[in-house]
Every structure is written in C-alpha cells, then in structure tokens.
Amino acid sequence: MNIALLGHGVVGSGVTSILKEEKVTDLAVSKILVARKESIKDDRFSLDFEEIINDESIDVIVECMGGIEPAHSYVKRAIEAGKHVISANKKMLANHMELFELAKSRGVKLLVEASCGGGIPCISNLQRIARNDPIFSFEGILNGTSNFILSSIFEKDLGFKEVLKKAQELGYAEQDPSDDIKGYDVCYKSVILSYFAFSKIIDPKDVFTLGIDTLSDEDIAYARKNNKTIKLIGKAGYESDRFYIYVMPHFVDERSLFGSVDSNYNIFQSSSKYLGKASFIGQGAGSYPTGHSIVQDLLDLQQKKYTEERPAFRGLVENEREGIFYIRCRDHSFDELKEEMITADSFLTRECSLRKIQECMKNCDDETMFIGEMDL
C-alpha cells in the first residue's frame, strides 16, 4: 500500500519512525507534503499537494496537518479522487462530519482512530462493543494539555496561571491554548466519538462547552478541602431517552478511577447494556502514541479489519441530564439554583439540568465565572 503523508510534525514523524523501525510489510510512505522548503529531507518530500493528489500510485492519504483549512479541502479532494484517508485532525473532522458520508458514497474509508485520545484505541473498541451491545453513554478525560495543567495544580500546589506558563515553556501547551483550556478540543473529540457510539452527527456549536480557563485558587481550595480533584470531562449519551453532550470541569474524588488519571494520560469510558462500564486509559497525545494509532488504521485498511459504520443522522441535543453543580459567579444570574453557599460568590446548586444552567448563563455578565459538576 502506497502512503502519502500530509504534514510531518509531531504526529507525521511518529508514523514514519514506527513504519521504518518496525518494518511493517507492504506499507511504504512514498510522498510527504510539507509547508516549507527547509523541511525537505529526501526526494519523498514535496511542497505541492497537486503532485500528491495526481499521483495514481498513492492508495491512502494520511492527514496530520492540523487546522481546518487547507486540511479539509485536501481530505475532500483525496476522497473524491478515490483514495482512502486517515486523519488525526479532530477540529477539521468535527466541523466537517459530512466527510464520513462522502467517503461512504465514494467507496473509500475515512479512518480516524488518532483523532480521539491519542494512543488510546477509543474508536476501535467503541465499534467493537457496539456490534452486539447498545451503548448508553460515554465520558472521558480527552485533552492532555488541560489534564497536565490540572494534575500539576493539585500535585504541586500551584495556581492555574503559573502552571499554564510553565506548560507553555515546556511545550506542553500552545502559545494560544484556547482550544485546550476552553474545552473546544474535548468538544471536537466528543462529536467524533458520538458518531461512532450513537451514529449521531452533532454540530460542535450544539455541544455545551465550558473549560478550565477561569479556574481560580478559590475553586481549587474547595476541591482540596473535600478530597476532590478537578478534571475536564466530555460526556455524551442518553438520559430518559433524551440525548446530552457537554464538556465541563468535574470535581471528582481523589481516589476514584478518573481522579487517578494524571498528567498526559487520558481515559475513555463507555457504558453499555451487557458490558457495563468499560474504560480505556493511555497517553492522550505525543508523537509515538498518536503515530501508533495511525499505523493501526493503516493495518486495518491493509488487512480489511475496519468496521462498516452504521447509517448516521443529525442529532438533537436536549441536555436534560441533571446534576449538582459548583458555581462561582459575582452576579445574580444563577440565584434561583442556589442550594448551599460556600463563599460569598460560590455555591452548590440544587439538582438541575444542563439546559437550566445554559439558560441562566445567558444572563450572566461575569467573565470570571467558573462552573464544575460535582461527581456524586
């Protein structure tokens, strides 16, 4: 099978290293698209996508460029040209879920294991479970950067801004970390996982998404005092037959399974009728773990071991799921939900739905507001 890589950064170079070192039979990288002349290392490298898309010997295109454009246009053209595509690009995929239908209609595969959870085989296991076991819900710590920041805060007794700065210096966080710390990255992954778990196509804008960017020392102190730690968690599923999908910080017990997943490790947990809770933990990012997932997709393609997707449909998000929430807010927008005051600004809500929280948020003017769900 002849492979072209689009992009040769952290992920792409992981793929070429694994294929070279492990000498996987009949998988050869014959073209590598890079953006700058200085990245060219040998005659497989090219600056011209047209050269790659017009090369009929290429069977599969591996997209690991990141960003929405031109990644989306390249993937679309590759599918239209009858080439299989493997992509690690959650942002592009979540915003262009129609690519899965396009791939089906052209009789090629679009495999995306590496887009969710780095090295964790989330999608292959979800698809395997779903063969004979209806999936009710999933939840996961799905972003390495925010989990690294949160773990460091709780392990090293540091504040949010201090840790973020350190993470940026170490290269664990981008200079613009919005996608990671505002929850968007987890939102994209939750959209993709909902496609495989529930055959639902969800618009990322319909996902109720909150991040850890407004986390304060006060919130951290409350968690500590109650033997809890804070994790940014994406969740989706059914409650009373109504679909919910959201990303939110959670106060979880230090000694719980989710509380034990630290640093750059991620966890993905599905709940299904017969298997119950099944959890998968591994490195959520990095050159080798993500490269491993892409090579798995290549092997599935080569060995025809992929699972045929079921028909998927646009899904309605109702967010009727109920919980108890910690809210810190300086105005009166959440007053009707107050149940137990913690400080002058922070309180626990009565049991209420996600939709109710979203409604109250519309009236809120406090940009420093922080909301987290209490894991009971």
Added chain:
Amino acid sequence: MNIALLGHGVVGSGVTSILKEEKVTDLAVSKILVARKESIKDDRFSLDFEEIINDESIDVIVECMGGIEPAHSYVKRAIEAGKHVISANKKMLANHMELFELAKSRGVKLLVEASCGGGIPCISNLQRIARNDPIFSFEGILNGTSNFILSSIFEKDLGFKEVLKKAQELGYAEQDPSDDIKGYDVCYKSVILSYFAFSKIIDPKDVFTLGIDTLSDEDIAYARKNNKTIKLIGKAGYESDRFYIYVMPHFVDERSLFGSVDSNYNIFQSSSKYLGKASFIGQGAGSYPTGHSIVQDLLDLQQKKYTEERPAFRGLVENEREGIFYIRCRDHSFDELKEEMITADSFLTRECSLRKIQECMKNCDDETMFIGEMDL
C-alpha cells in the same frame, strides 16, 4: 453459523440471553449440553456430547463448563472434528496450551477472549497492539473474587476471614475458594495472556504464585498506615531481556490507578515500545460481561476479524526481576534479605529478585507467612 454451547450456567446463559435479545444475524444456538435432566428447557438441550460432536451442522462449539475434564477432552475432539472452538475456561486452557497448536494444525480457530478478564477485551487489544508495537510487559488485577474481598477489607474496615465468609454467603466466592484466593486463577490467566503478548507457552507450574489466603490484620494495618491498599496482581514480561511471570499481592498507593480498581472490576495494563502503558478496565466476571466477550469472539469468527497468531514457543522463566518486598514470617528463612523491620515478624527486604524470594521460601516452615511486593 450454527453454535453448540457446552454448559449453561452463569456464562452460557449470558450468551443465550445476549444472542436472543440482540437478534445477532445468522448466529443461532442449536444445541446446548447440560449435565442434569432438570436443566433441560427445550429441544435444543441435550445430555449427550456424542450427539453434538457428531452433528455436522454445528460450526462452532462454545465451551463454558469450567474444570479441566471433561472440558479438555470435549474441546480436543471438537477441534479434531474440524469445528471452531470458543472457550472461557482459563484453568483448562492454561493446562493444555497445546490446544492452540492443534487448532492451527487443523485449520480451525480457538478463540478465548472470555477466559481472561471477563468483559475486558484484553486479548483482542493485546493482539491489535502487538501488530506493530513490541510488548515489553503486562500486569493486571485479574480475579474478581479476590479483588472484591480486598476492596471490602479496605473500604469496610473488616478482617480477611470475615469478608471471605460474607463473600461466600453472597455467592461472590466459591465454597472452595482456593483457585481465587491462592492466586491460581490469576496464574492461569497470566499464562494465557503471555501466549498472546509474547508468543510464549508457559507451564502454570513455572509461575511463581502467591495468594491472599494468609493475609492478616497486621499486614492490613501496615498498608493502611502507609496510605496503601493491597491488590493481587499478575505480572509478566522482560527485564534486561530475561522473562518473568508471577502472581503476588502488591501494596499499591490508594490514589494510584491500580488502587482505584475496586470490587468486581479488573484491570489489564500492557507496556509496549510506542504506545507505552495502555490500560483496560471492566467487570472481570459475571454472566453478561463474560457472555459479551464470547459473543465478540463469535462475531470475529463470523466476520473473519480474528488475528492470526504468531508461532509460539515454550518459554524459560528466569524471574530475575527485582523489587522490594514486605514479608511476614516467623522463622529465619528470609533473614538475609531483611532491610527494615516493621514488627517482630514483619520487615521490608532490600532490593532483591523474585528468584531469591523463591529460594528462601524453600526453607520456610511458617504456613501463615505473607509476602507482598511494594509498588514504588
């Protein structure tokens, strides 16, 4: 595909329930072997194995009888008759690993996902990882009964004998719980997992196996005082290119991943070159979780999604792996290893190998002795 079930207890009835409720296409249970007349419910049931083995319409035999004989003879005859076999029987398989070679030579599949970790997809994920990622080692909490007992001791502040009695009353432990609490069950599972992880055939007698049957209040108090909990763990792999495989109680941090796996949940963790540590957690036993794994094997067979096993060879166990061990023993057999006394009878060893511990044990006359490895 026509299926015959051997045995219709906890596991077998899980399989028939899932197949009936989920209406899996083209998988039909046409014969069910039971031991007693009173178990016969409809005309699929039979008391006669000969009727099943001689039925040429049967494609696959699912063995969920338990015990070594007659399960082993039935499986052997099924393979020789050219039928695929699925088995949940770890004790029989670990003691007859030659059945895998026999199946290969007859061109049929012997699929055993349900034999290790109940509902956890240990084997399918191990085989998937091993396609392009050399596996260095694995470890796991692989026995539900002992984990239920250990969790109850630490959660409810009870002693070992008290909890064992309660577990027996509730049906969570057998009347003869030796296989579970003496570590044999984990030994069998570690042997099977070593076959898939390392292509090694290990004699269960070569596995250094210790259980929790001699756990005392003194040992529990030591764990508590150090914010640790005790877990029975099976481990195998390479250290400095030398192979080790053993089953032993471990003192693990309360807040660690392994420390958070409680009750009837099990964990399986592999370490490989690119993926690093990958962990899989789920219910380690029970009708539906184990039934789910068997139905997965049936679907793999139907969809030809199984992985071809690599050639396997008899493996030498060297147990040169080193660690620090907690030992409680009333005689002098371990004196040379003492590093730090805890009580008059119990101490921590200096860093020493498993083989050294095994050697000292030969001279030990204290039947109440307890050994556990310290997780550092």
